[in-house]
Amino acid sequence: MRVVLPQHLRTLAGVSAEVALEVAAPITIRRVLDALEAQSPVLRGTIRDYGTGQRRAFLRFFACEEDWSHEPLDAELPAAVAEGREPLLIVGAIAGG
Amino acid sequence: MSKARVLVGTKKGAFTLTADGRRKDWKVAGPFFAGWEIYHVKASPVDPNRIYASQSSGWFGQLIQRSDDGGATWAPVGNKFAYDGVPGTHQWYDGTPHPWEFKRVWHLEPSLTDADAVLAGVEDAALFESTDAGATWSELAGLRGHGTGPDWQPGAGGMCLHTIIQDPANPGRLYIAISAAGAFRSDDGGSTWKPINKGLVSNMIPNPTAEVGHCVHHVAIHPSRPDVLFMQKHWDVMRSDDAGDNWREVSGNLPTDFGFVIDVHAHEPETLYVVPIKSDSEHFPLEGKLQVWRSRTGGNEWEPLTRGLPQENCYVNVLRDAMAVDQLDECGVYFGTSGGQVYASADAGDNWAPIVRDLPPVMSVEVQTLA
Numbered sequence: 001m002r003v004v005l006p007q008h009l010r011t012l013a014g015v016s017a018e019v020a021l022e023v024a025a026p027i028t029i030r031r032v033l034d035a036l037e038a039q040s041p042v043l044r045g046t047i048r049d050y051g052t053g054q055r056r057a058f059l060r061f062f063a064c065e066e067d068w069s070h071e072p073l074d075a076e077l078p079a080a081v082a083e084g085r086e087p088l089l090i091v092g093a094i095a096g097g
Numbered sequence: 098m099s100k101a102r103v104l105v106g107t108k109k110g111a112f113t114l115t116a117d118g119r120r121k122d123w124k125v126a127g128p129f130f131a132g133w134e135i136y137h138v139k140a141s142p143v144d145p146n147r148i149y150a151s152q153s154s155g156w157f158g159q160l161i162q163r164s165d166d167g168g169a170t171w172a173p174v175g176n177k178f179a180y181d182g183v184p185g186t187h188q189w190y191d192g193t194p195h196p197w198e199f200k201r202v203w204h205l206e207p208s209l210t211d212a213d214a215v216l217a218g219v220e221d222a223a224l225f226e227s228t229d230a231g232a233t234w235s236e237l238a239g240l241r242g243h244g245t246g247p248d249w250q251p252g253a254g255g256m257c258l259h260t261i262i263q264d265p266a267n268p269g270r271l272y273i274a275i276s277a278a279g280a281f282r283s284d285d286g287g288s289t290w291k292p293i294n295k296g297l298v299s300n301m302i303p304n305p306t307a308e309v310g311h312c313v314h315h316v317a318i319h320p321s322r323p324d325v326l327f328m329q330k331h332w333d334v335m336r337s338d339d340a341g342d343n344w345r346e347v348s349g350n351l352p353t354d355f356g357f358v359i360d361v362h363a364h365e366p367e368t369l370y371v372v373p374i375k376s377d378s379e380h381f382p383l384e385g386k387l388q389v390w391r392s393r394t395g396g397n398e399w400e401p402l403t404r405g406l407p408q409e410n411c412y413v414n415v416l417r418d419a420m421a422v423d424q425l426d427e428c429g430v431y432f433g434t435s436g437g438q439v440y441a442s443a444d445a446g447d448n449w450a451p452i453v454r455d456l457p458p459v460m461s462v463e464v465q466t467l468a
Contacts, residue, residue, distance in 0.1 A: 008132060008157060012173070042173045046157040050177050051199055058156040092156045 001027060001084050003036060006059075006092035009047070013040040018087060027082035029061055030073040047090060062089040101423045102465040103431055104148065104168070105439055106135035109457035111150055113168045116452075120429055120443040123452045129171060130162065137204050137418055137461045144212040145465055149231060151202040151217070159201050161217075161231050174231035178202070178219055181238035187221065188250035197221045197241070204418060206261035210268065216287075218258030222249060222275040224287060237287040240273065245292060245309045252276035252312045252331075253377075259417055260316045264323040272326065272341065277302075277312035280328065282341050293341030297330060314357045315417040319366035327369055327396070329359040329417075334371055336396050347396025352383055358420035362445060363428040367395040370422075370430055370446060372415040380435075381412035389432070391446050405449035406440065413438070419459050424466035433459025 003019045010017060021035045037044045049056055060069040064078045064086050080086040103114040110128025129135075133152045141147040146167045152160040159178065162171045184197035200220040208214035217225040217234065223241050225234040249256060257276055264270035271283045272293075279294040297311045304310070312331035319325065328335040328344065332355050335344045348354035353373045362368035369392045375383050382388060386409065389402040413434035423429035430446050433439045437456040442449045 006156070008154065012157075012160070042160075045159065045176045049158065050179065056156065056158060095155075 001032065001081060002087040003032060004087045004089045006090060008092070009043060009090070012042055012046065015040065020084075025082065026076045028074050028076055029068065029071070029088070032077070032088055033073075058093040058095060060091045060093065062091060099425055100467050101425065101429060102140075102167070102467055103421070103439065103441070103452065104138040104140065104461075104463045104465070105433055105456065105459060106138045106150070106418075106461035107433075107437070107457040107459050108134055111135040111138050111152075112453070112456060114439065114452050118425055120425075120441060123441075125453055126168065128457075129168070133160075134201075135460065136202060137463075139205050139207060139463045140465050141207040141212045141215075142209055143207070145467055147207070147212050147230070149205045149207060149215055151205055153201040159199070161202065161205075163231050175227065175233050178217070178223075178225055178234050179236070180223060180241070181236040184221075184223075184241070186247060187256060188248060190251060192250075194247070197223070199223075200255060203257045203259045204261055206263065209263050209265055216261050216263075216271075218261050218273060220255045220257040221251075222256045222258040222278060224258055224261070224273060226287065239283070239288050240281060240290045243281075243290045245278070248309055249275065249278040250310070260313070262316060262318055262326075264318075265320045266323050270323070270340070272316060272318075274313040274316050274328075276314065277331075278309045279311040280313050280316060280326075280341055293337070294344070295342065296337070296344030296346075297335065298333070298346075299331065301331070315359050317359050317361050317369075319361040322366045325366065325395075327359050327361060329356050329371055331355065331377060334359065334369075334396060347392070349392070349397035349399055351390055351399050352401075356415075357417040358415050358432060360420045360422050360430070362430075363422045363424045365393070365428075365445075368393050368445070369396060370420065371399075372420070372432060374414060380414040385410050385412060387411040387413065387434075389430070389442075389446055389449075402442075402446040402449070404447060405442075411436075416460055418461040418463075421462050421464040423464045429464065431462050431464050433462040435459065 099118045105112040110131045112127030116123045136151045138150040148164040150162040186194035189195035204218040206216040213230040224237045260274035262272040269286045274280045314329045324340045326337040334348045336347045356374045387406045390399040413436035420432040430442045435458045439452045
């Protein structure tokens with residue numbers, strides 16, 4: 001499957017815009033993030049808060065043009081994302097100075 | 098010839114500024130971690146090539162970066178700051194209980210004796226230590242747990258532990274300061290703590306002489322006399338001659354005693370520097386004139402230092418960690434502004450010149466004196 005990271009996290013992890021991951025089914029946001037952090041440990045704490053394990057407030061998740069930010073982390077992502085036809089987008093809020 | 102390396106943290110990255118001992122011609126490197134807030138950058142006094150940086154972002158949280166080659170290259174180290182046990186609550190701005198939540202690292206204080214040991218002061222206020230060069234962090238929970246924690250409350254910048262001082266003569270003694278709780282001292286290496294705020298008077302809090310609740314902005318010592326502390330409080334410049342047990346005001350003839358920074362000359366323990374700021378509602382110098390004020394008498398008697406500093410239309414601020422002194426024979430003094438200037442004086446403050454003028458807003462300035 002494929003994940004698209006915001007610019008600062010690409011720089012931090014030393015990866016290009018899109019990251020390819022092997023994730024065992026069922027494909028959920030939690031399992032994707034677990035795999036992403038295993039592949040790039042520097043991302044630990046940058047997408048999910050260390051203390052709560054929850055999505056950081058200024059980040060959102062999108063899949064197949066749908067906002068998945070408020071879905072349970074253990075909900076299964078669409079088949080198109082699981083099969084790699086569409087990426088999971090991790091998007092930083094357009095905010096701040 | 099010795100040289101100076103200034104470590105600058107800004108709202109949008111870190112920079113290093115390097116010059117030989119004359120401190121006239123500066124080489125600027127950076128930005129490192131471009132686009133991230135760099136609250137503090139500080140080097141190990143044991144290994145000057147080892148530098149720690151606090152990198153944070155409202156989007157992506159906290160990272161700690163470490164360089165082992167004097168700032169040429171960097172690598173992220175541990176960024177997990179977990180409070181010990183159930184962290185409980187402190188007071189929120191409206192006085193209601195609010196759970197402790199980690200937000201960022203304000204200050205990194207490398208050990209005086211061990212290049213792998215470093216302390217971190219964080220928001221919400223707590224003290225963490227690493228003994229493996231930043232790979233892992235654990236809380237020195239006796240500070241939050243000593244009893245007054247539920248009464249602490251945030252200042253305008255957040256409830257931050259922003260000052261950490263190690264006593265060079267007594268390895269067990271540490272001082273820290275928190276906005277807005279006050280100053281604290283440990284005599285056993287950080288296991289137990291006591292508030293040291295007797296003599297502070299803060300008229301904006303319900304009990305102006307309370308044990309805790311004071312908005313301490315910064316504390317400084319001279320290494321040769323570690324029992325003598327100097328404090329820039331929200332309002333008031335203060336001095337203690339007994340390791341913080343008692344404080345007295347030494348604002349003297351300062352035109353305003355509000356400010357953030359305070360520092361001590363490297364070779365003259367009674368020579369102090371502050372940057373007076375108009376007020377807590379107007380965070381800029383009086384009358385648009387940027388002035389460092391120096392006391393050669395340990396406070397009370399102050400003189401303005403203006404040569405080379407803008408004396409009209411200057412409305413910048415100088416934040417609490419944004420002043421430092423070097424150890425060269427003629428002491429150098431440095432400070433950074435919210436306007437992105439870093440000013441240097443190679444003659445203890447008599448004359449000033451900008452090293453750089455157009456960095457992002459400066460959050461911290463430290464300096465290394467290198468052989």
